Amino acid sequence: xxxxxxxxxxxxxxxxxxxxxxxxxxxxxxxxxxxxxxxxxxxxxxxxxxxxxxxxxxxxxxxxxxxxxxxxxxxxxxxxxxxxxxxxxxxxxxxxxxxxxxxxxxxxxxxxxxxxxxxxxxxxxxxxxx
Ligand code: 5GP
Numbered sequence: 127x128x129x130x131x132x133x134x135x136x137x138x139x140x141x142x143x144x145x146x147x148x149x150x151x152x153x154x155x156x157x158x159x160x161x162x163x164x165x166x167x168x169x170x171x172x173x174x175x176x177x178x179x180x181x182x183x184x185x186x187x188x189x190x191x192x193x194x195x196x197x198x199x200x201x202x203x204x205x206x207x208x209x210x211x212x213x214x215x216x217x218x219x220x221x222x223x224x225x226x227x228x229x230x231x232x233x234x235x236x237x238x239x240x241x242x243x244x245x246x247x248x249x250x251x252x253x254x255x256x
Contacts, residue, residue: 129217132171142248145196145255149182150189154248155221157236162201162224162247166190173216190220196254197224201247207231 133139134153141153144164155163166189168182178186194206203224209231210220229235239247 129171130215131165131167131217131219132169135167135169142244144248144251145189145193147189149185152189152193152222154244158223158239159221159233159235160203160224160226160230160237161239161243162197162203162222162251164193164197164222164251166193166220166222168218171217173218174212175210175218178218186218186220190222192255193251194222196251196256197222199254200250202226 130139134141135151144152144154146152149169150166151169152164152166155165166186168178168186170182172178172182175183190208194208197203197206201224204226207223207225207230208220209223210218212218223230225231
């Protein structure tokens with residue numbers, strides 16, 4: 127059965143898309159730690175980061191860097207943190223989290239956003255993608 131993220135890539139489940147190329151896809155996390163919390167994923171569905179082939183791993187890092195730089199430019203944050211967990215969704219994803227304090231990195235505190243706020247954030251990040 128395809129993962130929820132494969133369904134997002136295919137457009138079967140809606141998302142707030144930030145970036146896409148032939149091999150990778152980025153969209154806002156629906157339950158963000160902070161405004162602009164973004165997930166970068168390979169289109170190839172693989173469960174665990176360390177099981178990616180090297181080219182996909184390196185490509186995912188390069189794609190995440192591009193998206194992370196756009197987040198830093200678009201949003202008010204001290205830096206962008208990067209985390210890979212994957213205990214909830216078995217499809218590799220890099221969390222890019224705009225950080226202003228340690229709590230933003232902990233996955234303990236969540237922020238709730240309106241549809242309009244999600245759209246505005248996704249547009250702001252998208253406009254800074256090079
Ligand atoms: P992890 O697998 O790394 O523990 O966490 C999965 C992440 O995916 C969570 O931060 C969760 O909020 C996010 N997530 C789960 N389902 C969806 C979804 O349907 N849409 C979006 N945009 N994010 C999701």
